[in-house]
Amino acid sequence: MKPLFGKVGIFGVGLLGGSVALGLKERFLAQEVHAYDQDPLALEKALFLGVVERVHAGLGPWVGELELGILAAPVGALPGLGRALAPLAHPQSLWTDVGSVKGEVVAALEGLFPRFLGGHPMAGSERAGVENAHAGLLQNAVWVLTPTERTAPEAKERVRQLVEALGAYPLEMPPLLHDRLVARVSHLPYLLAVALNRMVARSPERDLLMFLAAGGFRDLTRVASGSPRMSRDMVVTNREALREAVEELRGLLLELEELLEQPEALLEAAEEAKRTRDALPIVRRSLLPEMHDLVVQVPDRPGEIARVATALGEAGVNIKDLEVLTIREEAGALRLSFATREERETARRVLARAGYRLP
């Protein structure tokens, strides 16, 4: 059977580029996957890890052989990369990107390639580089696509096919709406993570603070561990929308500061926050069908996940998703997801009988 695409090129083979390449490979979606990166070490790793078939340290005639090109370098590098690629690209070739910001990027790229559609997979991790890439990163992820009046309908159809074939859910919206929304749910949280870490780093009590930082600080600041260059480009390129979001947050913080003198009103705010947070479907999997979660406390020692999985397996209960919630060193918790309420209740009984604590 013929794969969905002929030769595919990945431009910037880091966490995202590598994950797309692995998805193409695992699902037999491309005849051959080529990669270009400005960092020779990234290319070496991509080849060594078997993420792509061919690597190129420079752009050249090989680009003209591609049916599909995917730009996966940091947002600030995308327009320049596009300008270097456009004269080499086949006129019929299809182009897309995975950049975290769409307005400026789409405006720059859609003028360069006759068949272009901007994209942004809402999936990621706080680890950078191709060595952390895996196809599962994109599976079940919401993948925003940002067509404009200039987008060729057939280009849109082909990129949608790509996204669906990679196991993700395409969601269309205009580029600027995308930027306003992700400013609030992704870029502002990143900036906050930088601010919180900066507060600790600059404190004369830095060492003590580091020692005391528990789950809350870690959870809230996780995204600061990602690629600094990628994240810096993301917030700078989306600065207009982000400024608005920062302004909104500033107002909210002032409001909450005042509520410190009104405990009843603050309790209401806390309850509202809990309702909102608890209603998030499943973090990073927002358009998935409803899942039924169970959190189980486990001692931090070898074999615990296996014991939980075996107990459930023997009872015929299928675990659909699993997340390790590393809260403390001596104990942690697992979030287990099941397809049905019945399976979750069976799991609850099985694990309680096996002596596990279910908070």
Ligand SMILES: NC(=O)C1=CN([C@@H]2O[C@H](COP(=O)(O)OP(=O)(O)OC[C@H]3O[C@@H](n4cnc5c(N)ncnc54)[C@H](O)[C@@H]3O)[C@@H](O)[C@H]2O)C=CC1
């Ligand atoms: N990290 C994440 O969680 C997510 C990132 N994105 C977007 O994906 C893109 C890539 O980010 P990551 O894979 O996380 O970063 P990364 O740092 O893991 O990989 C970026 C790669 O691009 C290469 N690169 C930099 N400048 C280049 C240039 N001018 N030409 C060719 N290659 C170049 C780097 O050497 C590196 O190998 C960014 O546009 C980012 O906004 C989108 C969704 C999630």
Ligand SMILES: O=C(O)C(=O)Cc1ccc(O)cc1
């Ligand atoms: O790890 C996470 O949860 C993230 O939120 C990472 C991330 C970084 C950049 C994006 O454009 C999208 C997601």
